[in-house]
Structures are given as structure tokens and as C-alpha cells.
Amino acid sequence: MAQQQQIREREEGDDDDERGREEMPLMALNHISRLCRSVEKSMEFYEKVLGFVLIKRSEVFKFSGAWLFNYGMGIHLVQSKNPQEEIDDTKPLDPMDNHISFQCEDMGVVEEKLKEMKIKYMRRTVEEGGCTIDQMFFKDPDGFMIEILTVRTSSSCLLIRSRVVS
Numbered sequence: 001m002a003q004q005q006q007i008r009e010r011e012e013g014d015d016d017d018e019r020g021r022e023e024m025p026l027m028a029l030n031h032i033s034r035l036c037r038s039v040e041k042s043m044e045f046y047e048k049v050l051g052f053v054l055i056k057r058s059e060v061f062k063f064s065g066a067w068l069f070n071y072g073m074g075i076h077l078v079q080s081k082n083p084q085e086e087i088d089d090t091k092p093l094d095p096m097d098n099h100i101s102f103q104c105e106d107m108g109v110v111e112e113k114l115k116e117m118k119i120k121y122m123r124r125t126v127e128e129g130g131c132t133i134d135q136m137f138f139k140d141p142d143g144f145m146i147e148i149l150t151v152r153t154s155s156s157c158l159l160i161r162s163r164v165v166s
Helices: 002-013 039-048 107-116
Strands: 031-036 053-055 065-070 073-079 099-103 121-128 131-139 145-153
Touching: 031 039, 039 053, 039 065, 039 073, 107 121, 107 131, 107 145
Parallel strands: 031 073, 099 145
Antiparallel strands: 053 065, 065 073, 121 131, 131 145
8 A cells, every 4th residue: 555655656746856857877788688498509599690709708607608799789698497498489470579679781681691591580661751661570599589670761761769758
């Protein structure tokens, strides 16, 4: 009951409270972390498909894993405690599912690489207000979805989006 009261008070005071609107002093995305059934298979995927490079991992960590880096960000692969867990490969690719997205310069090169490596993917194009976004979705060995996109614009396309405050 007390927690509900605090939430109500916070919601009622939101219009008057500017503290909640201050931006965090963030600089960049540092890394994402992925639980893997096989760190070795996932390393190979992120290196060969997406061009990540294996980097030194701190010896402080006493669990199996690997660190990769490229494009200004890291991917930390962590060995799952339950590597026998089944992954539903029959589940269709869904752009609304959890995923990470990379922007690229040439979708044709990416598509050829995926075909060459026999990786199933879904391709679609979204158009709005002078912007055309070509998207490609596929999964890593553990079923985590990855999006690759290219943005084609006209002079009327605004890429700066307003901040959404709820």
C-alpha cells in the first residue's frame, strides 16, 4: 500500500518536478552481454558473420566467456549454466522481438554473406516521410535476433527524433 502511494505521489508531482527530466550523463553503448549455449560457436558467429574481434578478457572473472569488440562497442559472451536448453528454431523471425541493430552501408554485401553462410534471414523495407529503411533480420546460434539496416533518405527526411517522455 505504501509503495502504491509513493507511485501515485510521484505521478501526480511529475509535472512540477524538473529533476526527472535531467538527462543521464551517458557517453556511448559500451557492450551487450549474451548468454550462450556454446561460447565457441557464438564467438565464431560474431567474428565471421559480423566482423567482431576477440579481445583480452579480464582474469578476474571465474566463469567461461569471451569478449569481442568492433564498431565502437563490445559483446560479452557468457557460457550458459544450462547449455542443453532447447532453442525453438521453428519460431519465425519477428522484428518486434528483442534484438540488437547495426547500421550498414551495403545491404547487398550483408545479404551475400548470409546466403554464403546459409543463415536464414528476413528482409523488409519501411518507408515514411522521405525515409526508406531497408532491414534484414536473422538469429545468432543461441536464437538472439540481429537486425542490419540501411537508411536511404531524401532531403525531407528528418533523422533526429524528438525525445519521448511518458
